[in-house]
Amino acid sequence: MTAYNEKVIIVEGLTDKRQIKKVMAENAEVICTNGTLGVEKFDELLDDYDLDNRDVYILVDEDSPGIRLRRQLSRELPHAEHIFVSSDYREVATTPENILAAELAGKRIEVNPIFLI
Template sequence: MSHENEKIIIVEGLTDKRQVKKVITDEVTIVCTNGTLGVERLDELLETYELDYKDVYILVDEDYSGIKLRKQLARELPHAEHIYVSSEYREVATTPEQALATALVSKRIAVNPLFLL
């Protein structure tokens, strides 16, 4: 099931998406939730991105709203893998590129090797 274009990373916001895009080289679709998800928006994401049939990675902030979103996504997408940023950085957007690249590569997502030095 793992084709490069079959990977989806779910993040909270555009700044998170930009930070992830800086470090990855893999063909990955990055989906922004813009915070918590209602039932309709979640159904729309499931259908639009065929999340039940893709390799899904959840990468959200280590704060109250991020943890709440992670729990919601974990219920709806039990096959999803979780990528965590250190609670020291709290937010994906403020996580240093090197730390983010290390977390991503641990889930078999290709990153620019410059960020792994």
């Protein structure tokens, strides 16, 4: 079995991943869904990343596609914790770094303290 980090954060796109990686201090894995997930693609993610046996966090945009994806992931991964960005920012990628860092830290994900000022 491949060694994984304990935590995995699921996001929609590459710009979301970049924004999260910028503020994170721990080596949690961030995976992109690239939008909606079909059954086959989800099963592939489930197996490839061993999502049933890891601490999973869902962080998606507060727009219609993001909300649909959150609902789908909630059904498939009931053990996952949810991280929300304010609807004022709508997108993970456009959420200010200090706000994003505070949300991640609130879920026990280590962030660079410079972003918590």
